[in-house]
Amino acid sequence: MSRQITLADGRTVKVDCLSCALTSGLIDSTGGVIYESKHFHVHQDVAYPIRGLVILASKRHFYCMDELSVEERLEYISLIHKIRSEQRLRLGIDKVYYFYNEDTTHHFHMWMVPRYEWMKQFGNSVESLRPVLLHARNKMNNEENMKTVIEGIEELWEGLREFESSEG
Numbered sequence: 034m035s036r037q038i039t040l041a042d043g044r045t046v047k048v049d050c051l052s053c054a055l056t057s058g059l060i061d062s063t064g065g066v067i068y069e070s071k072h073f074h075v076h077q078d079v080a081y082p083i084r085g086l087v088i089l090a091s092k093r094h095f096y097c098m099d100e101l102s103v104e105e106r107l108e109y110i111s112l113i114h115k116i117r118s119e120q121r122l123r124l125g126i127d128k129v130y131y132f133y134n135e136d137t138t139h140h141f142h143m144w145m146v147p148r149y150e151w152m153k154q155f156g157n158s159v160e161s162l163r164p165v166l167l168h169a170r171n172k173m174n175n176e177e178n179m180k181t182v183i184e185g186i187e188e189l190w191e192g193l194r195e196f197e198s199s200e201g
């Protein structure tokens with residue numbers, strides 16, 4: 034199923050998979066790339082302005098966890114671990130919700146959604162996730178909040194640079 038996408042420069046392109054277009058750099062993620070490794074791409078979708086929210090997508094097009102190659106598996110877990118560490122160290126994030134499903138129209142990607150106090154009004158666990166994201170999109174899209182979101186992206190960006198140098 035292909036869809037039409039309008040690029041920043043006004044051109045429109047047809048893509049089969051939004052995640053492929055994003056991880057290959059054909060389209061920019063709003064908020065920019067936080068980190069790019071051999072097999073994965075880390076970004077934040079600022080359409081959902083939550084400080085420290087991260088989307089971790091594979092570069093290769095596949096859907097299921099059991100399709101990860103050995104090399105991808107190792108990179109995946111060490112990347113999640115590093116992102117999570119930086120969320121705690123640099124942004125003081127105490128809890129994270131991880132969301133990932135295999136029946137997606139995009140390919141393999143995981144949301145890492147920080148759990149904040151204000152989210153409790155929407156309940157706990159998986160039931161809270163959609164209302165939380167909608168609340169962020171509809172009610173938190175203001176200059177002040179966006180500033181803290183962008184700062185969060187920059188903090189994670191910096192933290193993950195150190196990951197790169199430590200991994201050689």
Ligand SMILES: [Zn+2]
Pocket residue numbers: 050051052053054093094095139140
């Ligand atoms: Zn894809």
